[in-house]
Amino acid sequence: MQLYDVPTDTRLFGQDGGTDSFRLNGLLPAPMAEEAFSEISAWPEYAPSPIRDLSPLAQAVGIGALHYKDESQRLGIGGVQALGGAYAVLRLSAEILARAIGSRPALSSVRNGAYIDALRKMTVTVASGDSFGVSVAWEAKLAGCRCRIFVPTASPAGLVKRIAALDAVAIPVDGDEAAAVRACAAAAASEGWHALAETQDNSALTRFQDILAGYSVVASEALDLPAELRPTHVFVQAQATEMALALAARYRHVLGDQGPRLVLVQSQNVDLPNFGGTLPSVVQDSLLQDLAACLTVDDLAAKSILETLHDRPFVPVETSIAGLLGALGAASSPTLREALGIMRDSRILTLGNESLAGVSYASDMLAI
Numbered sequence: 001m002q003l004y005d006v007p008t009d010t011r012l013f014g015q016d017g018g019t020d021s022f023r024l025n026g027l028l029p030a031p032m033a034e035e036a037f038s039e040i041s042a043w044p045e046y047a048p049s050p051i052r053d054l055s056p057l058a059q060a061v062g063i064g065a066l067h068y069k070d071e072s073q074r075l076g077i078g079g080v081q082a083l084g085g086a087y088a089v090l091r092l093s094a095e096i097l098a099r100a101i102g103s104r105p106a107l108s109s110v111r112n113g114a115y116i117d118a119l120r121k122m123t124v125t126v127a128s129g130d131s132f133g134v135s136v137a138w139e140a141k142l143a144g145c146r147c148r149i150f151v152p153t154a155s156p157a158g159l160v161k162r163i164a165a166l167d168a169v170a171i172p173v174d175g176d177e178a179a180a181v182r183a184c185a186a187a188a189a190s191e192g193w194h195a196l197a198e199t200q201d202n203s204a205l206t207r208f209q210d211i212l213a214g215y216s217v218v219a220s221e222a223l224d225l226p227a228e229l230r231p232t233h234v235f236v237q238a239q240a241t242e243m244a245l246a247l248a249a250r251y252r253h254v255l256g257d258q259g260p261r262l263v264l265v266q267s268q269n270v271d272l273p274n275f276g277g278t279l280p281s282v283v284q285d286s287l288l289q290d291l292a293a294c295l296t297v298d299d300l301a302a303k304s305i306l307e308t309l310h311d312r313p314f315v316p317v318e319t320s321i322a323g324l325l326g327a328l329g330a331a332s333s334p335t336l337r338e339a340l341g342i343m344r345d346s347r348i349l350t351l352g353n354e355s356l357a358g359v360s361y362a363s364d365m366l367a368i
Contacts, residue, residue, distance in 0.1 A: 011294040012339055024290065028212045028249040036087055036213035037220045039107055045075045048221045051349075054324075058348075061331035065347040067231065068324060069222065072355035077138055079131025079353045080218070080240045086139035087214030088196055088207055089124055093143045096122055096194070116144030123148060123193040127173070127180035129155035130239070131353070136196060137168035148193065150184040152177045212246040219250035222349060231260045231349035233342065235330070237322035238266035238294065243351075248290040260349070261292040261340060265326030268296050292340055297325040323350035 040046055050070050058066035074082040090107050097115055098104040105115060122145040126136050133149040140147035147168035151160060152175060163170040171187075173180040188195035196207050222231070234251075236244040244264055251259035327348045330336040342348075 010296075010336065012292070024245075024249045024252050028209060028216060028246060030253040032209060032213045033216040033220065033246075033250050033253060036210075037217050039090075040083065040087060040214065040217050042108070043075075043111070048224075049074055049218070049351075051222070051225075057328065061328055062344055063331050063342060063348060064345040065229070066327060066331075067347070067349045068321075069218065069349065069351035070355060071218075071351055072353055075135070075138070077131055077134050079134070080237070080243055080351055081130060081132040081215075082135045083217050084211035084214040084242060084246075085126065085128075085132045085135030085196065088210040089136055089139040089143060089145075091210045092124065092194055092196070092207065093119055093122070093145060111139075111142050113142070113144055119143055119145040122146065123191070124196065125150065125184055125188050125193045126196040127152075127177060127184040129159065129177055129180070133159070133170075134162050134166070137163050137166040140168060141166045148184075148187070150180040150187070152180045208242075211242055212249065215240075215243045215246035216250040218243065218351065219247045223250070223254055229347065230255075232346045233263060233292075233327070233340065233348045234260045235263045235265055235323040235327040235348060235350045237352065238264045239322070245290075252290075262290055263292050263326060263330065263340065264294045265322045266294065266296045267322045268298055293330075293336075295326045295330065295336075297322055297329060321350075321352040321354045323352055326350075 052068040052070055054066040054068055058064065071080045071082070072078050074080075075086065077086075090110060093110050093115070094104055094107055097110065097118060100118060109115070110119075124136060124140050124145055125148040126133055127150040128134075128136070129152045133151065137147045137149060147166070149163050149168055149170050150173050151163070151170045152173055154176065160170040160172070171183070173183045184195055187193065196211070234247060236247065238244075241264065244262060248259075248262050327350050330340055331342055331346075331348065336342070
């Protein structure tokens with residue numbers, strides 16, 4: 001198989017296991033992650049996302065294993081960000097109810113519609129141009145509250161229709177996601193809506209922790225792998241910086257300093273100048289501490305690699321397999337192999353929104 005010089009830019013951080021675990025645990029305590037897994041795994045829509053074994057690609061770049069956690073069908077919503085928004089809406093709804101009725105209801109009863117009458121006047125809102133917004137709308141409909149999603153104009157085609165199908169209102173915003181975040185925050189303040197946007201305001205930390213706890217389910221699933229199959233490196237697309245932080249925290253909870261090296265991968269066609277610049281500074285600091293590197297990848301390589309995998313013409317969604325592209329590029333580069341400690345027996349885990357089910361180069365590794 002022909003491989004490509006995929007990375008176009010590299011930022012190394014020299015992470016060597018010396019991360020401040022106390023800071024990560026403060027952002028996402030282990031009990032919060034465990035509670036999230038217990039709750040979400042009981043949802044009727046829940047199923048662990050499959051891990052695809054890409055052995056031919058691993059052999060081509062000279063590593064022990066390359067695994068792809070296929071998030072394309074997560075909760076029937078799809079996308080690596082499907083878990084965080086839904087769980088945050090559910091927790092927020094329970095908190096609002098607790099103030100109204102004097103006791104905190106079971107999350108399962110909120111999801112089952114037991115408090116629709118009490119929640120129908122509540123409005124939850126978020127700025128999103130991806131599956132996170134769909135996740136928020138999906139859970140809001142189940143709980144019975146109203147939902148407003150501020151959608152940047154550059155969002156994928158069809159996103160507004162997906163949001164509307166869940167009885168939520170999509171509000172287009174001229175500009176990028178930062179503009180949508182500002183519009184969302186202003187509307188929430190003036191209308192008394194409950195915003196899930198991650199801003200510099202530390203008062204949003206509770207909601208942010210709920211989002212991280214939902215995302216940490218992905219790591220909890222991967223931790224079910226036998227020790228000899230657990231990854232030495234994890235490559236995550238920069239579009240999902242909160243997911244990267246949740247993965248880092250959950251691996252720290254369970255494995256301490258023996259967890260995998262974390263690499264954030266950005267698509268060159270997506271503008272994320274500060275890798276999570278809208279996040280609170282304490283969150284940015286924690287993420288940067290736990291990163292081994294940030295890579296920028298050339299999206300043109302995605303088309304060729306996916307056409308090889310699917311054995312047919314293929315047009316990928318930008319960033320849908322950025323983590324996989326970054327892993328292939330890093331493993332193909334002697335300089336990056338040395339910098340990131342990638343060896344012939346290294347095991348790399350990536351995750352993405354693109355389905356690799358049934359392709360000739362992918363097989364289900366385990367029934368998880």
